Amino acid sequence: MTEMKDSILAVRGLTVDFSTPDGRVEAVKGIGLDVRTGETLAVVGESGSGKSQTMMGIMGLLAKNGTVTGSARYRGQELVGLPPKALNGVRGSKITMIFQEPMTSLDPLYPIGRQISEPIVHHRGGTFKQAKKRVLELLELVGIPEPARRIDSYPHELSGGQRQRVMIAMALANEPDILIADEPTTALDVTIQAQILDLLKSLQRRFGMAIVLITHDLGIVKHFADRVAVMRRGEVVEEGRTTEIFERPKADYTKMLLAAEPSGRKAPPARGAPIILEGRDVAVEYAIGKGLFGGSSSAFRAVDGVNLRLRQGQTIGIVGESGSGKSTLGRALLRLLPSSGYYRFGTTDISGFDRGAMRPLRRELQLVFQDPYGSLSPRLTVGEIITEGLYVHEPELSRAERDRRAIAALKEVGLDPASRNRYPHEFSGGQRQRIAIARAVILKPKVVILDEPTSALDRSVQGQVIELLRDLQEKHGLSYIFISHDLSVVKAMSDYVIVMKNGRIVEEGETDAIFEAPRESYTKTLMGAAFNV
Amino acid sequence: MISFVLRRLASAVPTLFIVVTISFFLMRFAPGGPFNLERPLPPSTMENLMRTYHLDQPLWRQYGIYLSNAVTGDFGPSYIYHDNNVAQLIGKGLPYSMELGFYALILAVVGGVIAGTIAALRQNSFLDFAIMSVSTIGVTVPNFVVGPVLTLIFAIMLSWLPAGGWGDGSFRFLILPMIALALPQLAVFARLTRGSMIEALNTDHIRTAKAYGLPSRTVVVTHAMRGALLPVVSYLAPCAAALLTGSAVVETIFTIPGVGRYFVLGAINRDYTLVMGTVVLIAIFVIVFNLLVDILYGLLDPRVRHD
Numbered sequence: 001m002t003e004m005k006d007s008i009l010a011v012r013g014l015t016v017d018f019s020t021p022d023g024r025v026e027a028v029k030g031i032g033l034d035v036r037t038g039e040t041l042a043v044v045g046e047s048g049s050g051k052s053q054t055m056m057g058i059m060g061l062l063a064k065n066g067t068v069t070g071s072a073r074y075r076g077q078e079l080v081g082l083p084p085k086a087l088n089g090v091r092g093s094k095i096t097m098i099f100q101e102p103m104t105s106l107d108p109l110y111p112i113g114r115q116i117s118e119p120i121v122h123h124r125g126g127t128f129k130q131a132k133k134r135v136l137e138l139l140e141l142v143g144i145p146e147p148a149r150r151i152d153s154y155p156h157e158l159s160g161g162q163r164q165r166v167m168i169a170m171a172l173a174n175e176p177d178i179l180i181a182d183e184p185t186t187a188l189d190v191t192i193q194a195q196i197l198d199l200l201k202s203l204q205r206r207f208g209m210a211i212v213l214i215t216h217d218l219g220i221v222k223h224f225a226d227r228v229a230v231m232r233r234g235e236v237v238e239e240g241r242t243t244e245i246f247e248r249p250k251a252d253y254t255k256m257l258l259a260a261e262p263s264g265r266k267a268p269p270a271r272g273a274p275i276i277l278e279g280r281d282v283a284v285e286y287a288i289g290k291g292l293f294g295g296s297s298s299a300f301r302a303v304d305g306v307n308l309r310l311r312q313g314q315t316i317g318i319v320g321e322s323g324s325g326k327s328t329l330g331r332a333l334l335r336l337l338p339s340s341g342y343y344r345f346g347t348t349d350i351s352g353f354d355r356g357a358m359r360p361l362r363r364e365l366q367l368v369f370q371d372p373y374g375s376l377s378p379r380l381t382v383g384e385i386i387t388e389g390l391y392v393h394e395p396e397l398s399r400a401e402r403d404r405r406a407i408a409a410l411k412e413v414g415l416d417p418a419s420r421n422r423y424p425h426e427f428s429g430g431q432r433q434r435i436a437i438a439r440a441v442i443l444k445p446k447v448v449i450l451d452e453p454t455s456a457l458d459r460s461v462q463g464q465v466i467e468l469l470r471d472l473q474e475k476h477g478l479s480y481i482f483i484s485h486d487l488s489v490v491k492a493m494s495d496y497v498i499v500m501k502n503g504r505i506v507e508e509g510e511t512d513a514i515f516e517a518p519r520e521s522y523t524k525t526l527m528g529a530a531f532n533v
Numbered sequence: 534m535i536s537f538v539l540r541r542l543a544s545a546v547p548t549l550f551i552v553v554t555i556s557f558f559l560m561r562f563a564p565g566g567p568f569n570l571e572r573p574l575p576p577s578t579m580e581n582l583m584r585t586y587h588l589d590q591p592l593w594r595q596y597g598i599y600l601s602n603a604v605t606g607d608f609g610p611s612y613i614y615h616d617n618n619v620a621q622l623i624g625k626g627l628p629y630s631m632e633l634g635f636y637a638l639i640l641a642v643v644g645g646v647i648a649g650t651i652a653a654l655r656q657n658s659f660l661d662f663a664i665m666s667v668s669t670i671g672v673t674v675p676n677f678v679v680g681p682v683l684t685l686i687f688a689i690m691l692s693w694l695p696a697g698g699w700g701d702g703s704f705r706f707l708i709l710p711m712i713a714l715a716l717p718q719l720a721v722f723a724r725l726t727r728g729s730m731i732e733a734l735n736t737d738h739i740r741t742a743k744a745y746g747l748p749s750r751t752v753v754v755t756h757a758m759r760g761a762l763l764p765v766v767s768y769l770a771p772c773a774a775a776l777l778t779g780s781a782v783v784e785t786i787f788t789i790p791g792v793g794r795y796f797v798l799g800a801i802n803r804d805y806t807l808v809m810g811t812v813v814l815i816a817i818f819v820i821v822f823n824l825l826v827d828i829l830y831g832l833l834d835p836r837v838r839h840d
Contacts, residue, residue: 061740064656084749092746104737108836109759119745154835170745 008177008210009035009058009095014070014080016050016057016234027053029234030070035178040204040211042225042242044218044257046458047429050234051214055180059097060087075177093123096171100183102163106155112166113139113151120173138169142199160322161192165199172203179204180212185220189321189485194529197224216458218257219488219530222246230254260460262492266470268510269313269495275344276479277310277365277447279333282341284325284503302328303339304503308481310447315473315480317494317511319487319526325503326483330449333481334365346446363393366440370452372432376424383420386410386439393443409442413468430461434468441472449481454489466492487530491515499523538824545820552816553603553809557596560805567612567803586612599809608813609806613798619810623792627814629699630779630791636707637715638776644715645722646765652723653730653761654753664723671720680713680786697787710787714780718772725765733761763834770826774818778811 016028028050035041045051057068058079072079074090082090091097096119099105106115116138117131124131132151139147142165155163164184171179181200185193197220204211213225221228222242229239230251238251249255284303303325310316320326332339335350335358343350345361353361369375376385386409387402397405407417413434424432433453440448450469454462466489472478482493490497491511498508499522507520518524568574568582583589586609587598602609608619617625648668652661687709688696700706733739734757742752779793792811799807831837 059744061743088746088748090746091744097741097744099737099741101737105741107738107742107756107760109834110756111835118742118747118751122745122747122751156836167741170741 007034042221045231049231093174098167190529273311278344280342315494317490320500324500363443366445409438626792634777640715641718649723649726668720730761733757770822
């Protein structure tokens with residue numbers, strides 16, 4: 001590749017290697033990229049594509065076992081192999097970064113003002129006191145309310161969106177040429193995501209810096225980027241203008257990614273299908289108490305008077321941002337936490353049921369969690385994990401019979417039955433979620449509550465898991481409550497949607513009605529904030 | 534903050550009461566007594582002694598007497614060191630133990646944190662390996678071995694330092710016992726620091742600091758070290774209490790007139806009041822240092838607020 005015109009960051013033949021106990025792993029395999037003045041370049045790929053490691057390599061931020069070779073020239077200056085001291089002159093002033101987790105990316109022990117001042121003081125000289133004026137300007141610029149008060153706040157005193165604004169303030173402090181944003185909104189709610197992206201866009205217009213956006217989310221790319229580089233397994237498979245890539249993708253992988261957006265619909269259950277699970281006036285309260293000696297305690301209503309009826313074969317999607325009470329509602333319906341209200345399972349009133357009384361019903365009411373890493377015990381084999389419920393609910397089963405059921409369940413979720421003697425860490429995220437689903441379906445439940453089951457997965461894997469869930473539903477007449485913040489997934493999965501905010505139902509109705517003609521302004525905001533491909 | 538301190542001090546009262554009660558009865562249920570000597574005393578003398586010290590009374594009465602006196606600061610007479618009461622014995626010895634313990638604590642914390650930080654920054658290097666090996670030795674070799682070896686080398690063979698005693702109280706006399714006392718704790722601090730420092734260096738906000746071109750000194754000292762010190766600070770309280778209240782072994786080897794010996798000697802001689810006195814002393818130190826450390830923790834970590 002020849003030097004592109006007005007390229008300010010020219011990457012040529014860049015490789016990133018990691019030496020691991022299993023040998024060398026090539027994360028980035030000699031790629032070329034150009035970042036031009038003032039443009040937004042999106043680097044898109046699924047997990048493990050090397051999109052983040054490319055930038056980490058250029059910025060000298062690889063883990064200790066990583067090495068970078070090749071070339072990355074910033075305005076003619078070679079960055080690869082530059083000694084840390086010289087590199088420090090560039091990073092934080094000419095090229096800055098923001099990261100996915102705004103909570104952990106800021107030092108919890110220092111006020112935000114002090115953290116924003118650090119790159120100013122370091123790169124421009126002066127004292128922290130002198131930098132204060134600039135910090136206040138920056139906080140104002142990124143839309144932090146009451147900057148003079150907030151300057152002394154600690155990261156844990158801010159919301160996720162505000163923390164990301166603080167990171168952006170830090171990134172802008174020295175008026176950079178290039179801002180690298182590594183999944184900047186992945187950890188944020190959709191409405192906050194839209195605000196942060198708008199902010200970045202307007203700041204870019206104002207200051208003219210180039211933005212390198214690393215993301216897995218094609219919706220964001222379409223609305224935000226001028227050019228796109230699609231990465232897969234350490235290589236750039238396609239590069240071009242955003243409109244071209246979306247309208248005329250050339251590489252098969254790009255086509256697959258674009259098609260991986262969840263599609264299809266779920267037909268509503270037959271009319272008059274019996275109600276399988278009902279909750280009336282569901283309320284969950286948490287005491288915000290003080291210690292042994294101190295103060296009055298107050299209560300926080302996480303779920304506040306919700307009514308819900310799930311029919312046999314139905315999927316109710318519960319949509320809402322973090323803190324809306326959607327997960328808490330799911331757990332309350334399963335009687336997994338103290339809550340008030342009336343609950344009915346089939347024809348049984350389960351309102352007053354305690355743990356013991358619920359136990360025989362548990363096999364019919366199953367739960368699948370978001371985090372396929374955290375919800376599988378790392379010390380049990382897959383076979384042990386999925387058959388554990390059988391010990392409780394069908395203790396009389398013989399060993400051979402249990403094994404047969406495990407094989408059947410694994411086949412059902414599309415995993416090799418031979419894998420039942422292996423441990424969870426040997427599986428990918430999507431496979432782990434299949435294991436979690438197998439653990440639920442082996443008990444032949446009637447109701448499965450799916451709490452963000454696809455949120456930790458790559459889009460292409462997400463589509464497969466959704467297919468699987470829909471197949472299982474059809475085959476076994478399952479009823480689902482599908483909790484998610486991801487509207488496109490909810491649209492593909494559910495026939496009825498409930499929109500929640502602050503513990504209450506804002507709006508509910510048939511999926512089509514909600515998506516095509518939302519009535520409430522909050523629902524409209526949510527829909528508007530979700531970028532669709 | 535003030536209410537936090539007051540609440541903690543108030544909760545110290547029941548803690549002390551429980552410590553006193555348990556150790557009082559444990560001590561009494563141990564076989565033997567302060568006057569059961571190798572050559573038995575004549576019965577009349579024995580009776581006299583028992584009466585003088587209220588040991589002829591029922592146990593609960595003795596307990597009541599002890600408690601009511603202790604509240605006024607009277608910890609009773611020592612049964613063995615007849616010339617002094619317990620408060621005087623502790624009052625005399627404590628300054629020596631505290632001075633020695635203070636230097637040992639400084640050495641342990643400063644040395645341990647520096648060694649641990651260096652090991653963490655050079656993880657898996659020869660230096661890391663060397664520091665951790667030495668610290669393993671520090672933990673495993675008891676100070677009744679370290680003490681005499683130090684004396685042998687620096688006092689007897691090289692004649693650089695005095696072999697023992699307090700002398701005129703100059704620092705020369707303190708060096709060897711200080712090292713012997715500090716070494717095991719220094720090793721613990723080094724290990725703690727290394728572990729938490731390695732963890733701190735791998736956090737996202739350290740990556741941020743590097744990404745913003747901050748010099749590695751700032752990254753390590755300002756950002757990594759402060760977070761890494763939190764677990765170290767937690768260990769500070771029990772360690773300070775242990776060092777400042779003296780060590781029987783070190784004080785015996787280096788013939789230092791501190792209070793550390795009293796705990797062991799008191800226990801062996803069934804000198805009930807002396808043991809009780811040292812137990813109360815250590816308990817008070819632990820409580821006070823725990824409080825100080827919690828306050829310090831709150832200053833270091835804004836997420837922990839004491840209000």
